[in-house]
Amino acid sequence: MEIPYTVQNRPDTGLYNAKLGIWLFLASEVMLFGGLFSAYILLRVSQPPGGWPHGWLDVRLGTVNTLLLALSAITTLLAWAACKVREFGKFKFFHACTILLALTFLGIKSYEYHDKWIHYEIQLANGKIADGHLIEKSADFDLAKITGTVTLHGREVENHVELMDLRSPAAQSAKLDEMTIPASDIKKMENYGPRHNTFTAIYFTLTGLHALHIFGGTLVIFYLWGPGSKLYKTDPERFTNRIEVSGLFWHFVDLVWIFLFPVLYLT
Amino acid sequence: MSEQPVSLNSYIRLCGVVFVVVLCTTASMIATSYAHIGSSNDWTLKVALILAIAVVNAFLVAGYLMHLLSEKKLVYTVLIFTVFFFIGLVGLTMWAMNDFPPGTASH
Amino acid sequence: METTVQQFPPFRETPAHPGHDDHGHGEHHEPNFWQKYIFSTDHKVIGIQYGFMALCFMLFGFFLMLLMRWQIAHPQMPVPFFGPILEKILGQPAAGGAISPELYNSFGAMHGTIMVFLGVVPLAFAAFGNYVVPLMIGAPDMTFPRINMASFHAFFLGGIVMLVSFFIPGGAAQAGWTSYSPLATTIPTNGQAFWLVGMVLLITSSLLGAVNFIATIIQLRAPGMTWMRLPWFVWAQFVTAFILLLAFPPLEAAGVLQLMDNVAGTSFFLPTGLAVGGQLADRSGGGSPLLWQHLFWFLGHPEVYVLILPAMGIVIEVIANNTRKPIWGYKSLVYSVLGVGFLSFIVWAHHMYLTGMGQKIATFFQATTMMISVPSVIILTCMFLSLWGGAIRINTPMLFALGFLPMFGIGGLTGLPLGLAACDLYLHDTYYIIAHFHYVVAPGTIFALFAGVYFWFPKMTGRKMNEFWGRVHFWCSFAFMNIVFMPMFVQGIKGMLRRMSDGGINYSAARVPNAIDALPGTAMQMNGVILWAAICLGIAQIPFIINLFWSISHGEKVGTNPWRATTLDWQTPTPPPHGNFAHEPQVTHGPYEYSMPGAAEDFTPQDAPADKTATAPQPAH
Amino acid sequence: MKDWFAHNVLGLPELASSTGQGVDDLLVYVHWLMLALFVGWVIYFGYVLFRFNVKRNKAASYEGSTSKVPSGVELAIVGIEAVLLLGVAIPLWGKNVNAFPKPEDATVIQIMAQQFAWNARYPGLDGKFGRQDMKLIATDNVFGVDPADPAGKDDIQILNEIHVPVNKPVLIYLSSKDVIHSLKLVAMRITQDAIPGLRIPCTFTPNKIGRYQIECAQLCGGGHSAMSGGFVVVQSQADFDAWLKSKSGATTSFE
Ligand code: HEA
Ligand code: HEA
Numbered sequence A: 001m002e003i004p005y006t007v008q009n010r011p012d013t014g015l016y017n018a019k020l021g022i023w024l025f026l027a028s029e030v031m032l033f034g035g036l037f038s039a040y041i042l043l044r045v046s047q048p049p050g051g052w053p054h055g056w057l058d059v060r061l062g063t064v065n066t067l068l069l070a071l072s073a074i075t076t077l078l079a080w081a082a083c084k085v086r087e088f089g090k091f092k093f094f095h096a097c098t099i100l101l102a103l104t105f106l107g108i109k110s111y112e113y114h115d116k117w118i119h120y121e122i123q124l125a126n127g128k129i130a131d132g133h134l135i136e137k138s139a140d141f142d143l144a145k146i147t148g149t150v151t152l153h154g155r156e157v158e159n160h161v162e163l164m165d166l167r168s169p170a171a172q173s174a175k176l177d178e179m180t181i182p183a184s185d186i187k188k189m190e191n192y193g194p195r196h197n198t199f200t201a202i203y204f205t206l207t208g209l210h211a212l213h214i215f216g217g218t219l220v221i222f223y224l225w226g227p228g229s230k231l232y233k234t235d236p237e238r239f240t241n242r243i244e245v246s247g248l249f250w251h252f253v254d255l256v257w258i259f260l261f262p263v264l265y266l267t
Numbered sequence B: 001m002s003e004q005p006v007s008l009n010s011y012i013r014l015c016g017v018v019f020v021v022v023l024c025t026t027a028s029m030i031a032t033s034y035a036h037i038g039s040s041n042d043w044t045l046k047v048a049l050i051l052a053i054a055v056v057n058a059f060l061v062a063g064y065l066m067h068l069l070s071e072k073k074l075v076y077t078v079l080i081f082t083v084f085f086f087i088g089l090v091g092l093t094m095w096a097m098n099d100f101p102p103g104t105a106s107h
Numbered sequence C: 001m002e003t004t005v006q007q008f009p010p011f012r013e014t015p016a017h018p019g020h021d022d023h024g025h026g027e028h029h030e031p032n033f034w035q036k037y038i039f040s041t042d043h044k045v046i047g048i049q050y051g052f053m054a055l056c057f058m059l060f061g062f063f064l065m066l067l068m069r070w071q072i073a074h075p076q077m078p079v080p081f082f083g084p085i086l087e088k089i090l091g092q093p094a095a096g097g098a099i100s101p102e103l104y105n106s107f108g109a110m111h112g113t114i115m116v117f118l119g120v121v122p123l124a125f126a127a128f129g130n131y132v133v134p135l136m137i138g139a140p141d142m143t144f145p146r147i148n149m150a151s152f153h154a155f156f157l158g159g160i161v162m163l164v165s166f167f168i169p170g171g172a173a174q175a176g177w178t179s180y181s182p183l184a185t186t187i188p189t190n191g192q193a194f195w196l197v198g199m200v201l202l203i204t205s206s207l208l209g210a211v212n213f214i215a216t217i218i219q220l221r222a223p224g225m226t227w228m229r230l231p232w233f234v235w236a237q238f239v240t241a242f243i244l245l246l247a248f249p250p251l252e253a254a255g256v257l258q259l260m261d262n263v264a265g266t267s268f269f270l271p272t273g274l275a276v277g278g279q280l281a282d283r284s285g286g287g288s289p290l291l292w293q294h295l296f297w298f299l300g301h302p303e304v305y306v307l308i309l310p311a312m313g314i315v316i317e318v319i320a321n322n323t324r325k326p327i328w329g330y331k332s333l334v335y336s337v338l339g340v341g342f343l344s345f346i347v348w349a350h351h352m353y354l355t356g357m358g359q360k361i362a363t364f365f366q367a368t369t370m371m372i373s374v375p376s377v378i379i380l381t382c383m384f385l386s387l388w389g390g391a392i393r394i395n396t397p398m399l400f401a402l403g404f405l406p407m408f409g410i411g412g413l414t415g416l417p418l419g420l421a422a423c424d425l426y427l428h429d430t431y432y433i434i435a436h437f438h439y440v441v442a443p444g445t446i447f448a449l450f451a452g453v454y455f456w457f458p459k460m461t462g463r464k465m466n467e468f469w470g471r472v473h474f475w476c477s478f479a480f481m482n483i484v485f486m487p488m489f490v491q492g493i494k495g496m497l498r499r500m501s502d503g504g505i506n507y508s509a510a511r512v513p514n515a516i517d518a519l520p521g522t523a524m525q526m527n528g529v530i531l532w533a534a535i536c537l538g539i540a541q542i543p544f545i546i547n548l549f550w551s552i553s554h555g556e557k558v559g560t561n562p563w564r565a566t567t568l569d570w571q572t573p574t575p576p577p578h579g580n581f582a583h584e585p586q587v588t589h590g591p592y593e594y595s596m597p598g599a600a601e602d603f604t605p606q607d608a609p610a611d612k613t614a615t616a617p618q619p620a621h
Numbered sequence D: 001m002k003d004w005f006a007h008n009v010l011g012l013p014e015l016a017s018s019t020g021q022g023v024d025d026l027l028v029y030v031h032w033l034m035l036a037l038f039v040g041w042v043i044y045f046g047y048v049l050f051r052f053n054v055k056r057n058k059a060a061s062y063e064g065s066t067s068k069v070p071s072g073v074e075l076a077i078v079g080i081e082a083v084l085l086l087g088v089a090i091p092l093w094g095k096n097v098n099a100f101p102k103p104e105d106a107t108v109i110q111i112m113a114q115q116f117a118w119n120a121r122y123p124g125l126d127g128k129f130g131r132q133d134m135k136l137i138a139t140d141n142v143f144g145v146d147p148a149d150p151a152g153k154d155d156i157q158i159l160n161e162i163h164v165p166v167n168k169p170v171l172i173y174l175s176s177k178d179v180i181h182s183l184k185l186v187a188m189r190i191t192q193d194a195i196p197g198l199r200i201p202c203t204f205t206p207n208k209i210g211r212y213q214i215e216c217a218q219l220c221g222g223g224h225s226a227m228s229g230g231f232v233v234v235q236s237q238a239d240f241d242a243w244l245k246s247k248s249g250a251t252t253s254f255e
């Protein structure tokens, strides 16, 4: 026996099954990211004054990624519309764009991760702090054995606080240089990974989870674009529904980014 | 979306408009972020403004791209409850974290 | 057996199997075994898979609890018989066959986790929901059969992860089922990380299930099955699914954050200046332990209604069927369950009164907690009033359903003092709490689940379970449950604390004779009584287990509708074929049209042809 | 009647603080309500099961109960709950978390919980605590006391044995340095979680001399059940003064 309303709308709800399903799923996603955002808000609000960093992320890259996702949302919609009017070739084109845009997004995101990963804050023996991007570690560099040197491109500051607001005029005008630090001068060396502070922690967690969603969505769209598109030949209406449902998911992922961008990059 | 699209071109036009607006909102968010609003180390006002613009942006995506504006009542109902509980989660947690017995201190 | 109103010609897609083969767990050698029983997308098979797994987990959770009760009654003494086995498989934590405090803690945490997330939720929600809901609403299957299967597989994996965690170095999670940070992060073993991964899988499973249930109930109701004709069980499952859908994700978020704390060294839930073992922790700090509690209890409280609502649904079905009259106050039941579902999202911090709560927020949560007790009272009242005027048939399902009532009553009533912050001040974290919630989940929910098993067993197999042994099972369980949990109220009021790996002996008058408020000897002696009652409770389950398996092939054969019930699940062949109904049922009646004046029989099925019905008055309520 | 019920029926242990009386009273009221409901329902239950058994009542009534009593009972329950909540519980909680004694009228103690013991710190004879900083925390300095601050010189720091004078409010500032613990004094009817990163006040007024145990009510690790070394010793004012003096003479317990 066939399950009813897989393609047609049920008259009293006006929806087909998968559409209701995806909205329910999105409702739960709202609560998932809601939980994370409420963690973000609480942790940020409870920081001591000056404890929340500003300007740690590259706004230019963030903007580009925002536009990429916005574009991909649009190509997704057009892909669905193309299916709806039964223009299969255009569908293929638009969704190819979606996939490429998504992959570019992920590429930029991994570049940003990498950038944070090689960014070090080093507490020096003299109480100052060296902060910058890793250029190279000498072959024999080993903190435990106290051998070798590490070269950073960055600057030296008196106090950790100076590193918090990179938007401040002082930080903007600071000169970055290459500096080579012997292991013997290093008290503690830590990169800007998740454990660095609350900001990096929430940054990596939120964007990481979001990137996983992008990745999953891309897989689905790729499947529907490639092998899954066979269904178009036999049941175009059902195929169009699938494109709509996956599109709704994709738009939701875009929606999350619309909040992640200002929350992490701009404030 | 229940109604049949009239033609692909009408969609392309809609998308063009949406994209231009998204461009504008994004630009204005960034502008707000760099503008000198409020005192330099109090971000509250700025955050509020920026988030307000983000909400506009989100409304566009949800309303037009996800066709929420023409969606069925059932979907609204589900989403209204979801948003309500989300506000409850954030709001009550915030409230609880700010209502300790007098004399409580964090150290 | 009485002849039943047969709506459809007996219908089978495939040649009939012998009854006992229709179970996910049967030894089976057909080539398509995998497709049929492991990767099945049939809601009935998935329901049975869930049910069987959940029963096994429940038995395992019960076994953990027996070990704990031994330790409580005889601290540090080797566990008889099982001690050497424990030592062999768990090693150092069970050195000498005795349970170390760390091992006790992980047993406690896992008992809670397993009972809640691997026992009752999969049985009450997933198993009964899967098996019964599509049948009750006249649907051929769930809306998304493959997602349904994925949900079971996620559950299965989650269960495996939880089980595996017992065998990793250091053992399973030790921070209680509530997993409060910073403890959960500072324990230097990986048990907690496993727990979190397991939870993420279980949550995923529940989310997929919830989407499926809601979509099914909304989309696949048969023609004529209006909202007010839904059996109340379906309503209960519907609300439960919404609770899972919206309350679970914040815990998933919290789980991810705590996992980051545990494996990536972040400090989401760790404040600045943490000094474990004298040394300042090597952490950035800046997090908040209370944030975890809020996110946990945002699920944790609604979760308890996830445990109870499907159980109440079963009780209503069984009571309606065995009083042979309509349920009293169907409408108020529906509104009450909606009210409970809604309110359950905004009472969570009553678990946190003693974390330092100011007057305003405490007032809010006390008020909502008192408010949520009102719809519960209404539900219970409807159940009780439904008995009035009935022709009450006492059989095993009915016994368990009736047993549920006073047991839930005790558990629910003892929730009231807990809901008032000033009383909770005294009772918090004592055995009073343990007794309170076990009365609702053990003799409450579990009894209702037993009722469900006995009630729907004939639907699944075409055979009844043995009535005599069912009664033995009930009366023994009833007696021993109460002997186990009633003394805990006394202990709790005396000030005995929960999660004591030594049963509180360090606070007893025997140890600290000069402390005025040391636990009296009588309270300590109860530990021995409880141990033996718990063992007997276990023994009382043996008739059930044997009865269950024996009846699959040897139970009394019955027709399709042995209980002479009205709902659609009984108006299709037994066991229902793939696709459930030969043709789409047309629903013409409310769910509980028993003893309708003028009707030929004392029950009128929901899809009885309308003309056969006398012009019956609507029930008064 | 109330007190008799509290101790003989409910079985509450001895009460040793004046602030705990309200808690006991509320417990009694709620349990009266619960008992009344329970007994009422059980009587009804028994009657119905007997009267409407199929043996005695062959045909069920389609109508069922038409009595108005249940709605009345439900309304009454709501009413009583409201009275208990608004009239008793909420004001009582307000007293518990808002009505703290003034420090100069109270015995002020800082308590820092740790795995698995209670550290307590008194301001000493000058009534002033020395400066503290979490960064200074070490095995021998759990409060992170700044040794440079002269106000801290006469502070008293002790492990587990906490002395307080009778009939004088005690004001505790409770915190924890590692995981969450919970300070429970059964006889005083107080419980308060000790949460790392927060310092939360709580209060009680002991009114019976004696030795009472501190229970740790929150799971805090393998030693949770053995975290039972803490005691509150309620003394006469004179004994307390003598004790305080004997402790102040000695140097603070961290060197
Ligand atoms: C199914 C599970 C379930 C249910 C239904 C409930 C129901 C309720 N619970 Fe319970 N609760 C738990 C499971 C449950 N609880 C668990 C697991 C914990 C501990 C978690 C942990 O810390 O590990 C807990 C803990 C807990 C606390 C925290 C205590 C603490 O840690 O300090 C509180 C406080 O308010 C509370 C209150 C309530 C209230 C007011 C209800 C109300 O909804 C109850 C309403 C019901 C009634 C009022 C009964 C109505 C019936 C009648 C009037 C008829 C009577 C008839 C007869 C007697 C025949 N519960
Ligand atoms: C649904 C939830 C649930 C259920 C059903 C139970 C059931 C039981 N629990 Fe549990 N318990 C919890 C949830 C539950 N518990 C939680 C959340 C905690 C807190 C954990 C923490 O502190 O973090 C807890 C803690 C807890 C403690 C306190 C430990 C401590 O604080 O130190 C104790 C002590 O006695 C206890 C005892 C029992 C007993 C005697 C039962 C009995 O009622 C068990 C009855 C079960 C059976 C009799 C088995 C039935 C099984 C079958 C019939 C199987 C059939 C099998 C096949 C057919 C294959 N439990």
Ligand code: CUA
Pocket: D114, D115, D116, D180, D181, D182, D216, D217, D218, D219, D220, D221, D223, D224, D225, D227
């Ligand atoms: Cu400290 Cu339990």
Ligand SMILES: [Cu+2]
Pocket: C300, C301, C304, C347, C348, C350, C351
């Ligand atoms: Cu609760």
